[in-house]
Amino acid sequence: MSNCKLYKGIPNKLKEYRLAKGLTQQQVAQLLQLKNNTLISRWENGKTFPDLINTIKLCGLYGITLNDLFGNLITIIQQNNNKGTTQPREEISNINFSL
DSSP states (O other): OOOOGGGTHHHHHHHHHHHHTTOOHHHHHHHTTOSSSHHHHHHHTTSSBOOHHHHHHHHHHHTOOHHHHHHHHHHHHHHHHHTTOOSOOHHHHTOOBOO
């Protein structure tokens, strides 16, 4: 599964926020009670995105809002709604969320 190039900013922000807090991927994985840092790496590299629960945990850990993390996506969805688009656009439907 591939992510649309449009969303490269989201994984990059995850890494930026983690580094700003001075945390390693392993430390974030431990704080989120994940078995290892594989998911953190996949999220930061844009291979998958965190599920809702982990997204909320990440926002709390990094001291950010969902809008800080997903502002680009929210804007695109709103633009599609304003255009009267009833079918999800390819760039939105190609987003992969990890479980």
